[in-house]
């Protein structure tokens with residue numbers, strides 16, 4: 001057996017250049033594939049994570065039909081006991097009551113549309129870590145407003161200044177109120193950062209003339225993978241007249257964008273792999289055909305075809321595997337570095353990223369699943385390509401092979 | 405005692421449009437220790453006949469009997485083992501495994517036969533020395549001349565002490581000096597190790613040295629002379 005391994009090993013280096021070119025092509029392909037997928041994946045994960053953590057949570061309870069219209073007239077009331085029951089569901093980490101609506105925010109001559117979120121400051125903090133995002137002043141407290149930095153800059157206001165909110169309240173009433181800015185916060189997603197204002201829940205309910213009413217009960221889960229089961233529990237806890245939506249539905253545009261972008265990525269990957277597969281296969285076919293006479297002699301003198309087939313099978317697989325391992329091992333330190341130090345994007349590229357809710361940087365994912373995926377795709381290519389020489393050997397007729 | 409006996413051996417290649425009768429009813433027997441040469445022009449059926457005797461090719465009709473084994477009764481897997489244990493082969497070219505040294509090439513068959521490492525190492529050295537390559541044990545085939553490569557091939561065929569050796573035009577790619585040297589060596593091995601040699605050539609220089617000359621014409625035995 002050792003002799004057979006020796007034979008396979010030496011055969012590999014018989015045509016050094018060809019072996020190295022094959023290994024290098026697999027290496028480059030695996031490296032590129034990993035690079036592409038790692039960047040894509042990190043981008044998707046970050047965008048989804050931001051959307052869930054900073055905006056929609058994992059699940060939201062609304063009055064039935066609210067999400068379609070998002071009008072203050074479709075707010076709901078929810079019994080405290082029900083709210084407590086939902087908060088007590090095993091997988092529910094946080095259940096934040098919110099009253100969200102639209103308002104015009106002004107200060108002197110400047111006016112801007114804003115998304116006003118009335119929320120319980122402590123619960124909200126547990127959901128979004130909002131307190132940490134404060135860059136100026138202090139955290140949200142009743143009577144005051146916590147304003148996103150994009151809004152503050154636009155209005156040229158700072159902590160201590162007063163904003164005036166003007167909008168439509170519950171059932172056609174007018175919503176108007178003045179609030180001192182207690183703090184300014186910053187969100188990484190431009191869209192949110194240019195529009196958000198937090199008020200205490202009671203203040204918002206008063207502003208919109210909707211006492212005790214909520215637009216949503218926003219839930220953060222301990223384990224996002226058990227979303228569906230938890231959703232069913234929530235639905236069972238609630239009575240009629242509510243809707244309980246998962247984050248995928250509330251971030252539909254983002255999810256759809258990611259889905260189609262991902263398909264694009266997979267197609268690119270497929271093309272890359274087809275090219276490499278042909279390269280690998282081509283060199284294996286050449287290697288096999290060149291050696292037919294040699295195979296013929298070995299079988300003639302008494303080497304069983306099964307053994308010979310095993311040798312050439314492993315020879316072929318080895319080339320691909322070395323490439324895969326080299327590509328993965330080469331990628332890890334580079335990706336790890338850039339994962340810790342993302343490459344920032346500026347200018348148009350940054351705006352394009354931000355427009356879709358992505359952070360303006362090239363991030364790298366180190367998800368082991370990525371590496372495993374590439375490894376298994378190349379393993380399949382290697383196996384398929386290696387079957388060919390084994391097949392040729394098994395069908396070899398020694399006398400004829402030596403004549404050819 | 406006959407080592408090899410063929411009975412009405414016939415081989416027809418009929419895959420192409422025209423069927424070719426390569427060997428046409430050959431009945432021959434070879435005794436132990438014989439040094440016999442098949443001659444005849446290219447295409448007369450030498451290779452086909454040798455392949456059938458060596459268990460490399462199956463006859464269309466007739467049979468080859470080696471010792472007490474009727475080759476037509478063996479499965480293709482049994483034939484591989486038959487060749488491994490009974491026949492030494494020397495071909496015209498591509499004999500050696502290019503990535504193995506001379507010594508490793510000679511050891512290869514003995515290794516597959518399951519001979520212990522020490523014994524096969526000693527035997528490989530012994531035989532390589534006997535064919536005059538004692539100083540090139542660790543050379544790869546590409547580092548040897550054509551004549552030296554064929555000697556390694558003969559050494560490989562010889563080392564496991566097969567029942568007989570089949571050498572199909574072993575000198576076809578050699579110059580006359582190497583041809584003479586290889587033949588001297590084969591004759592000496594035939595004498596020393598009492599191994600039956602069955603070889604073919606269409607080289608008149610070689611035929612003079614054979615002790616038995618079988619002439620083939622169109623797949624038939626035209627002459628069978630001993631001297």
Ligand SMILES: Nc1ncnc2c1ncn2[C@@H]1O[C@H](COP(=O)(O)OP(=O)(O)O)[C@@H](O)[C@H]1O
Nearest residue numbers: 400417424426445446447448449450451452453
């Ligand atoms: N696989 C094959 N298919 C068809 N014809 C073949 C095949 N092998 C050999 N032949 C034919 O059989 C005849 C004998 O060939 P061969 O045994 O190689 O003769 P030699 O070794 O004396 O040159 C030739 O006519 C050759 O063309």
Ligand SMILES: [Mg+2]
Nearest residue numbers: 450451452573
């Ligand atoms: Mg021939």
